[in-house]
Amino acid sequence: ARLVVLVSGSGTNLQALLDAIAERGTEGYGAEIVAVGADRAGIEGLARAERAGIPTFVRRVRDHASRAEWDEALARATAEYEPDLVVSAGFMKIVGKEFLARYGGRLINTHPALLPSFPGAHGVRDALDYGVKVTGCTVHFVDDGVDTGPVIAQGVVEVLEEDHTDEGAALHERIKEVERRLLVDVVGRLARDGYRIEGRKVRIPA
Numbered sequence: 001a002r003l004v005v006l007v008s009g010s011g012t013n014l015q016a017l018l019d020a021i022a023e024r025g026t027e028g029y030g031a032e033i034v035a036v037g038a039d040r041a042g043i044e045g046l047a048r049a050e051r052a053g054i055p056t057f058v059r060r061v062r063d064h065a066s067r068a069e070w071d072e073a074l075a076r077a078t079a080e081y082e083p084d085l086v087v088s089a090g091f092m093k094i095v096g097k098e099f100l101a102r103y104g105g106r107l108i109n110t111h112p113a114l115l116p117s118f119p120g121a122h123g124v125r126d127a128l129d130y131g132v133k134v135t136g137c138t139v140h141f142v143d144d145g146v147d148t149g150p151v152i153a154q155g156v157v158e159v160l161e162e163d164h165t166d167e168g169a170a171l172h173e174r175i176k177e178v179e180r181r182l183l184v185d186v187v188g189r190l191a192r193d194g195y196r197i198e199g200r201k202v203r204i205p206a
């Protein structure tokens, strides 16, 4: 399968996918990253792609007359690489109608909380502030809501007393360790085994 990965920051989820493909080979893993896209320049996620010799593209909202035009530009840039699956891994923008029209059903996202709890840009902090005892991460298909699409897989992470002393920085790192493994497993299975989305259920043939 051809993957386009979208990033906005450090790109450690992207790096986990790059490492898995390097280890197992494109055939073994069942997928190759054909391009990495971002909503901003100069981020480590793009540097990771460049180091791996993978084409990159940047589409910044402020370079477009409207959000809809940015969405259309992002969709067009992605379409140039003819992806089978688009992976939003730490991509911090909500894609719009045009992007979903082209990639809905083939677009997955990873979120650092147990959806439907704590959606949005501050899932780790919101879980911590709520006082939950466990949180975690969710890999899901993207629909027209924010972090509301069909859940593919989840991983649980315990919240520790000391997590309240650093605004959840250590907790987010522990979540990201689980998240990277979950994402690599899910992307590989979707790519190798195929899948069907039935309402809110995702079926991946074992």
Ligand code: GRF
Pocket: 007, 008, 009, 010, 011, 012, 013, 014, 045, 089, 090, 091, 110, 111, 112, 176, 179
């Ligand atoms: C991940 O935890 C992702 O779920 C959240 O931001 C983090 C991105 O990490 N949206 P990275 O850019 O993949 O290192």
